[in-house]
Amino acid sequence: MVIPSILPVSINKVSVRKRGKSILNDISLDLDAVGFTIVMGPNGSGKTTLLRLMHGLQRPSDGMVSWNCTHDIARTRQTFVFQTPVMMRRSVRDNIAYPLRLAGLKAAETNKQASYWAAKVGIEARLGLDAMYLSGGERQKLALARALITQPEVIFLDEPTTNLDGKSTREIETILKDASKNGARIIMTTHDIGQAKRLASEIVFLNKGKVSEHSAAKTFFDNAQSAAAQAYLKGDIIE
Amino acid sequence: MTLAYKLLFFIMILSFSWPAQADNMRMAVTTSFHNSGLSDILLPEIQKGIGVEVQLIVVGTGQALKLGRAGDVDAILVHSKSAEEVFVSDGYGTHRREIMYNDFVIVGPTNDPARVAAATNVVEALKAIEETRSVFVSRGDDSGTHRKELSLWKLSGFEANKFSPAWYRAGGSGMGSTLNTASGMNAYVMSDRASWLKFKNKGELRLLFSGDPVLFNQYAYLPVSPKLHPHVKNDLAIKLENWLTGPHAQSLIAGYKISGETLFMPNAKPR
Amino acid sequence: MSDLWFGVLNAFRLILSFDADLYEIILRSLHVTVTAVIVASAIGLPLGAWLAVNRFRFRRLTIAFLNAMMGLPPVVVGLIVYILFSRSGPLGVFGLLFTPTAMIIAQVIIIMPLIASIAHQAIRDLWADYHDLLISLNTTKRQRMITLIWDARRSLLTASLAGFGRGIGEVGAIMIVGGNIDHVTRVLTSAIALETGKGDFALALGLGFVLIALAIAVNIIIHRLSKTERAGQW
Numbered sequence: 084m085v086i087p088s089i090l091p092v093s094i095n096k097v098s099v100r101k102r103g104k105s106i107l108n109d110i111s112l113d114l115d116a117v118g119f120t121i122v123m124g125p126n127g128s129g130k131t132t133l134l135r136l137m138h139g140l141q142r143p144s145d146g147m148v149s150w151n152c153t154h155d156i157a158r159t160r161q162t163f164v165f166q167t168p169v170m171m172r173r174s175v176r177d178n179i180a181y182p183l184r185l186a187g188l189k190a191a192e193t194n195k196q197a198s199y200w201a202a203k204v205g206i207e208a209r210l211g212l213d214a215m216y217l218s219g220g221e222r223q224k225l226a227l228a229r230a231l232i233t234q235p236e237v238i239f240l241d242e243p244t245t246n247l248d249g250k251s252t253r254e255i256e257t258i259l260k261d262a263s264k265n266g267a268r269i270i271m272t273t274h275d276i277g278q279a280k281r282l283a284s285e286i287v288f289l290n291k292g293k294v295s296e297h298s299a300a301k302t303f304f305d306n307a308q309s310a311a312a313q314a315y316l317k318g319d320i321i322e
Numbered sequence: 323m324t325l326a327y328k329l330l331f332f333i334m335i336l337s338f339s340w341p342a343q344a345d346n347m348r349m350a351v352t353t354s355f356h357n358s359g360l361s362d363i364l365l366p367e368i369q370k371g372i373g374v375e376v377q378l379i380v381v382g383t384g385q386a387l388k389l390g391r392a393g394d395v396d397a398i399l400v401h402s403k404s405a406e407e408v409f410v411s412d413g414y415g416t417h418r419r420e421i422m423y424n425d426f427v428i429v430g431p432t433n434d435p436a437r438v439a440a441a442t443n444v445v446e447a448l449k450a451i452e453e454t455r456s457v458f459v460s461r462g463d464d465s466g467t468h469r470k471e472l473s474l475w476k477l478s479g480f481e482a483n484k485f486s487p488a489w490y491r492a493g494g495s496g497m498g499s500t501l502n503t504a505s506g507m508n509a510y511v512m513s514d515r516a517s518w519l520k521f522k523n524k525g526e527l528r529l530l531f532s533g534d535p536v537l538f539n540q541y542a543y544l545p546v547s548p549k550l551h552p553h554v555k556n557d558l559a560i561k562l563e564n565w566l567t568g569p570h571a572q573s574l575i576a577g578y579k580i581s582g583e584t585l586f587m588p589n590a591k592p593r
Numbered sequence: 594m595s596d597l598w599f600g601v602l603n604a605f606r607l608i609l610s611f612d613a614d615l616y617e618i619i620l621r622s623l624h625v626t627v628t629a630v631i632v633a634s635a636i637g638l639p640l641g642a643w644l645a646v647n648r649f650r651f652r653r654l655t656i657a658f659l660n661a662m663m664g665l666p667p668v669v670v671g672l673i674v675y676i677l678f679s680r681s682g683p684l685g686v687f688g689l690l691f692t693p694t695a696m697i698i699a700q701v702i703i704i705m706p707l708i709a710s711i712a713h714q715a716i717r718d719l720w721a722d723y724h725d726l727l728i729s730l731n732t733t734k735r736q737r738m739i740t741l742i743w744d745a746r747r748s749l750l751t752a753s754l755a756g757f758g759r760g761i762g763e764v765g766a767i768m769i770v771g772g773n774i775d776h777v778t779r780v781l782t783s784a785i786a787l788e789t790g791k792g793d794f795a796l797a798l799g800l801g802f803v804l805i806a807l808a809i810a811v812n813i814i815i816h817r818l819s820k821t822e823r824a825g826q827w
Contacts, residue, residue: 140728158731169726172719172744181740182730348691348774357791379691379772380787393680394690498790505792523792551680553688 089150089157089236090116090268092137097146099132099292106132108292109146114270119263121279121300122272124289125311125321130272131166133289134239137270138163161237166245168226170214175206178214179228186233200228204258220251227258231267238262240271244278256282276316280304288312290321346375347396347558350386352466353496355399355541358424358516358585360578364566367574372561382465382496390414390544393551397559401541402466415544416556421566422575422586423540426470427518428531429501430456430510438510444534448478455489457509461500462492470539471512477536501527514539519580541586543567566590600798604806607799619807622780625693625767626760629700630708634753637705641712641752642738645720656713662706667699671766674699678770691772696780699766704756711755715748716741750819754812761808781807 092114099107107129114120122130135141137148139158150157162182171178179200180193188196201207204224209217217225223243230238240259244252259282263269273279279286279300286303288296288311295309307313314321355361361378368376379389383400390398391414399421400406409415428438428447436454441447451458460482461468475482482490491509493500497517504511505525513521518529543566545559565571567590575588607615644656676682678690678698689695719741727737742749764782771778773787781804788797 138729140725155731158729163725163729165725169723171723171726171740185730185732185736348772353790377691377772377774377777379774392682393685496790498792502789502792521792523794553680 087151088116089152089160090114091151093149094137095146095149097136097143097148099129099136099141100144105292107136107143110292110294111146112287112294112297114268117268118284119259119282120268120270120285120287121283122270122287122289123274123276123279123315125315128289129292130289131241133287134163134241134270134272138239160235161239162230162233162235164223164226164230164238164240164243166241166243168222170217170222170225173214174210175201175212175214175217175225176210178225179232182229182233196232197228200232203231204228205254220247220254223247223251223255224258227255231258231262235267237268237270240269242272242274244273244275252278288315290315345373345558346377347555347562348377348379348394349562350379350381350389350395350398350400352383352386352400353380353498354401354424354467354514354517356380357497357520358514358578359520359580360516360575360586363574363578364571367570368562368565371570372565374558374561376562382461382463383467383469384464387414390546393546393554395546396555397543397545397562399541399543400466401539402469403540403542405466405469406542406544409544413550414547416547417544419543419563419567419590421541421543421590422572422588423538424586425515425532426467426512426537426539427515427529428510429504429513429518429527430530431508432526432528434530436510439530441531444474444531444536445478447531448474448480451510452478452480452485455486457489457491457507459500459504459507459509459511460490460492461497462494463496465496466539467497467512467514474512474536515583516580516585519583519585540589567592596794596798599795600802603795603799604802607803608806615803617776618779618781618784619803621693621778622761622782622804622807623811625696625780626700626757629697629704629760630753630757632697633701633705633708633756634749636701637708637756638712638742638749638752639738640705640709641714641749642716642742644709644713645716645741646734646737656710659706659710659713663710665703665706667703667763667765667767668769670699670702671769674702674766674770690770691774691778693771693778695770696767696778699770700760700763703763703766704760707759708752708756711752712745712749715745715752719745719748747819750815754815757811758808761811762804 094110094112097107097110098105110133122133124130132141136143138161139154140163171181176194176197180197183193183196198207198210201210204227206221206224206228209221214225244255247255256278259269283300285299286296287294288303288309290309290311296303296307296312303312304316307316311321351361356378365376368374379395381389383402383405386398386400387405387409389395390409406418410418428444430436430438436450436456438447438450441450460471472482491503491507493503497513498521500511501513501517501521502523505523505527508526515532543563545556545563546554548554548556572588572590575586576584578585644652674695675690677684678687678695679685680690723741727740732740762782764786767780768783768786771780771783773779773783781800785797785800785804788800
């Protein structure tokens with residue numbers, strides 16, 4: 084049996100306002116079933132809100148988000164890696180295994196899977212440690228392993244490598260490339276233009292709560308259309 | 323974690339397996355009776371004599387009567403005749419049986435500013451305290467002792483509730499706490515003799531006046547009416563009454579002494 | 594001052610004498626309060642978690658009520674339980690008055706709000722931490738509560754121990770509903786009240802120090818067993 088994909092996702096005329104402030108302003112955006120989307124844009128342009136909106140953590144004030152299925156099913160096949168990963172007050176093993184435990188799997192099975200994914204992201208030596216003792220890079224890796232263990236169709240990542248050193252960044256990028264190669268649809272935000280160049284198949288560029296560009300990565304970097312995107316790529320400050 | 327729960331569980335099991343009591347009844351008694359230590363002598367003898375374990379609820383007379391009225395005890399042993407008679411006439415108790423009496427004493431500071439020790443009767447003693455406005459601590463808890471004290475003030479021509487709190491302090495607690503208060507304030511206080519003799523925190527206080535027949539204090543035993551409260555153990559209450567009024571108990575009561583002083587005079591009349 | 598000194602001496606004398614009556618009273622104190630803590634925790638911890646993860650109309654009112662209940666004088670609780678379980682009261686048929694069970698019920702009422710309130714605060718903070726993750730993972734309310742209770746377990750242990758502290762030192766309620774009956778409902782605190790009433794401060798203080806030692810011992814043992822010392826930062 085072939086399980087129908089939850090993709091594509093379509094955002095139709097969505098606005099998000101928080102405490103009277105407009106965060107996203109009448110956005111329409113369609114994302115295909117395949118690809119590695121990177122959402123870029125200056126601070127406060129609404130990148131995080133856009134991801135949370137798609138994942139269902141943020142309700143639209145106007146408009147609607149539609150997946151190729153109901154919202155309830157959609158979220159079960161997505162995971163979200165937050166900018167500051169939530170370290171549950173448990174061991175690394177129990178953190179990674181947590182989503183599977185929720186599904187009611189036996190401890191032996193979840194532990195085996197947790198070990199496998201911990202090894203994948205390179206923190207197998209930390210399995211028995213309380214998660215709070217992990218470094219920043221290790222925390223991101225734990226969050227990735229916890230995201231990958233459910234083998235999701237869509238992975239959202241919010242600035243997964245901010246504040247990490249080069250080694251950790253490279254390791255995480257490798258993991259993401261692997262996941263993408265294995266069919267995961269990745270939608271992430273970053274500030275790092277080099278990272279976007281290395282990873283993205285397409286770019287969504289946000290400015291002031293609007294989508295100012297949505298194009299293939301090569302097109303975007305070689306021939307950005309909007310003035311804001313050109314300025315951003317040049318390294319100017321965008322007000 | 324799990325070990326902690328195991329330990330807690332163990333403690334629970336341990337404590338739930340408390341030995342079950344056989345024949346037992348509950349009796350509300352006054353603090354003055356219990357503080358005297360007489361109950362420590364009588365309870366084992368009761369167990370030995372009639373095989374009944376008597377569980378004492380030690381409270382003031384007011385509360386003891388209340389417990390009896392609610393049917394929460396099987397019998398009461400108190401000392402406030404008028405209240406007891408109301409208790410019986412209202413149908414809460416089957417009858418009133420006098421067991422013994424003791425007496426009240428006036429205790430006060432050693433230097434005795436009101437010269438209570440020189441009084442010839444209790445009315446004189448109280449008048450002297452009122453006149454000199456010497457600090458006096460009252461039970462103030464509607465107990466038998468408190469009621470007795472109020473009646474003595476009345477006998478002396480005063481309304482105690484009109485006294486100035488500057489010298490008349492109504493404590494609102496049991497005999498022991500009241501004696502503690504009096505000891506702390508170096509004040510006059512009326513106590514039953516037994517509580518006074520057993521009291522260990524005397525400080526500067528000493529016994530100044532006693533012996534006036536008005537100060538005698540009759541204890542009576544009242545079984546709670548099984549008509550009103552079918553669950554009360556009236557058979558055990560009757561058994562206990564017969565034992566308390568019998569020759570063995572009466573001689574035990576007469577023979578009970580603290581520091582060489584007899585505390586209770588048995589005066590149960592045979593039926 | 595000498596009373597205090599005699600109190601300490603008496604405490605040692607009491608403990609070392611292996612007096613059967615003393616150990617019986619200690620065991621009964623533990624029985625009553627530990628049982629009450631377990632029951633109150635079984636109610637209070639889930640209640641605290643429930644209040645933290647649910648939004649409903651009277652939530653603030655419920656929390657305010659719970660906090661107010663923490664300050665409830667034990668004597669009032671004792672009186673209410675007494676009236677309920679008195680032979681003339683609505684629950685009189687059970688004949689529970691002047692039994693350890695009645696004391697446990699009174700203590701559950703006294704310490705449950707304390708446990709629930711501390712638990713609510715601890716779990717509310719953790720929930721703020723976990724909120725996005727648990728929503729993202731599509732957890733049910735039940736799963737959220739279980740996860741939060743389990744992960745906040747060390748703070749919750751503190752909540753239960755606070756309940757134990759309030760219970761083991763409580764005298765107002767258990768005097769009224771227990772009656773302080775020798776060998777039946779006498780516990781450390783009511784024994785202390787009794788000895789104080791007799792003016793025997795040395796013995797009362799001795800028992801008081803035994804009570805303090807007991808409370809400390811229970812805290813240390815529980816912390817040891819739960820290994821909070823070792824991984825203390827959570």
